[in-house]
Amino acid sequence: MELLKEKIKQEGIVLEGSVLKVDTFLNHQVDAELMHEIGRTFEELFSESGVTKIMTIESSGIAPAVMTALRMRVPMVFARKRKSLTLREDLYTERVYSYTKQEESEVTVSRKFLAPSDRVLIIDDFLAHGEAALGMARIVGQAGAEVAGIGILIEKSFQSGRGKLLELGYRVESLARIASLDGGTVTFA
Ligand code: 5GP
Secondary structure (H helix, E strand, C coil): CHHHHHHHHHHCEEECCCEEECCCCCCCCCCHHHHHHHHHHHHHHCCCCCCCEEEEECCCCHHHHHHHHHHHCCCEEEEECCCCCCCHHHEEEEEEEECCCCEEEEEEEEHHHCCCCCEEEEEEEEECCCHHHHHHHHHHHHCCCEEEEEEEEEEECCCCHHHHHHHCCCCEEEEEEEEECHHHCCEEC
């Protein structure tokens, strides 16, 4: 998606450890118009996939996920990173390791928001090693529902996530694929 790539080129900052900072439009301040275009693009890509629900993880996935949900006219549910105060029996729970934060967190979704009849489109801001997307896919599996596809805004193609997800048979659509962040420069695939 050219608009997103242009924005990354203009405003992205490459940090230590192959981390891309995009807090001017996605990770802190949010460019709502860009998010709406992203929602429209995912709608086009997955229009034939029978999507009944959008799922993401708080917090940066929420903006693009809600725009996709708006376009596709389905509900959006976000997995919560902290334990909810409600009973654990009411929750689907998975552990997700973050390479960027170097910590494991528990993500939860209330059982009442996923049904076996659901076809879930997973949306996330970044795809790196695939841990977040895999955690969400496992939650969808716990509910007996199906993953309709995985939509990513920014894929770091030089890391292992895409390969892992494709190996499991998931359809992965990434709007911007980065081949390298070497030398502090963003090179697209
Ligand atoms: P994964 O689980 O695929 O290893 O990493 C994806 C998650 O880690 C995303 O949800 C995102 O929050 C975070 N992440 C991974 N790489 C980056 C990055 O380069 N920049 C930012 N801002 N977040 C990242």
